[in-house]
Amino acid sequence: VNRFAKVASQNGHWVNIFSLEMEDISLTERLVLGASGIDPYNLRSGQMTTEDWDNYNRSVAELQDLPIFIDDTPYVRISHIRNVARMNRRQNKCDLIIIDYLQLANAGHSDRLNREQQVAEMSRQLKALAKELQIPIILLSQLSRDVEKRGGTKRPNMSDLRESGAIEQDADLIIFPWRPVYYGIEPEVDDPKHYGELILSKNRHGRTGDIKFWHNDNMTDFSDLPFSNERSEPSPDRYLVPNYYFNEEDDPF
Numbered sequence: 001v002n003r004f005a006k007v008a009s010q011n012g013h014w015v016n017i018f019s020l021e022m023e024d025i026s027l028t029e030r031l032v033l034g035a036s037g038i039d040p041y042n043l044r045s046g047q048m049t050t051e052d053w054d055n056y057n058r059s060v061a062e063l064q065d066l067p068i069f070i071d072d073t074p075y076v077r078i079s080h081i082r083n084v085a086r087m088n089r090r091q092n093k094c095d096l097i098i099i100d101y102l103q104l105a106n107a108g109h110s111d112r113l114n115r116e117q118q119v120a121e122m123s124r125q126l127k128a129l130a131k132e133l134q135i136p137i138i139l140l141s142q143l144s145r146d147v148e149k150r151g152g153t154k155r156p157n158m159s160d161l162r163e164s165g166a167i168e169q170d171a172d173l174i175i176f177p178w179r180p181v182y183y184g185i186e187p188e189v190d191d192p193k194h195y196g197e198l199i200l201s202k203n204r205h206g207r208t209g210d211i212k213f214w215h216n217d218n219m220t221d222f223s224d225l226p227f228s229n230e231r232s233e234p235s236p237d238r239y240l241v242p243n244y245y246f247n248e249e250d251d252p253f
Helices: 002-010 024-036 040-044 050-064 078-090 115-133 166-170
Strands: 015-019 068-071 096-100 137-139 173-178 195-203 209-216 221-224
Touching: 002 015, 002 024, 002 096, 002 221, 015 024, 015 078, 024 050, 024 068, 040 050, 068 078, 078 096, 078 115, 096 115, 115 137, 115 166
Parallel strands: 015 068, 015 096, 096 137
Antiparallel strands: 173 195, 195 209, 209 221
């Protein structure tokens, strides 16, 4: 969420984040820490150095000027998201919508539909909203427990999307983050602890594939995998993008 929001907003696009799980204060803190490269433990334990505070204040000043709108209303109906997005779009303040996450939303008619039908209905409504406003919507979704019960590499696939196959049908892109060490699997790479892959399982407008990334445990963030075999930590200002989908010079909007 943080990375998509920062990259889009730094390119002048208004980002609307509907955070159904985290409060706006917590999400803002993550944005600041991610931009500054500060270990969250140092902030919460009071072990910030002078350099840390300089980086923190610099990041706060930078983020204050970015076009990011956050709505942290819990358990909202899709109609609320639609109304807020339409209003912001009319004011030219909505170029990208990020929703975290679908299963925490309320379909608004739980008395008539089971949960799978509700999720399917919400997915269709958000697909229609993206077409209506002509903007991309990044929708986070939970996975089913079947991934953990499976043997082998436990790589997720589209059938693992929780509670609805409608997400698989409606989405233009489906991307799964996968970290082998999370499941106790050690890949044959130089730095297995921080190794991960973004699995592009569906791409309506192009090819699919895997994108390797470097995971920062402390920041719960990821970035480009170093090109060399050195285990040096990549700069937090480097953005991971599928280079066959678009690169840093391209504008995905």
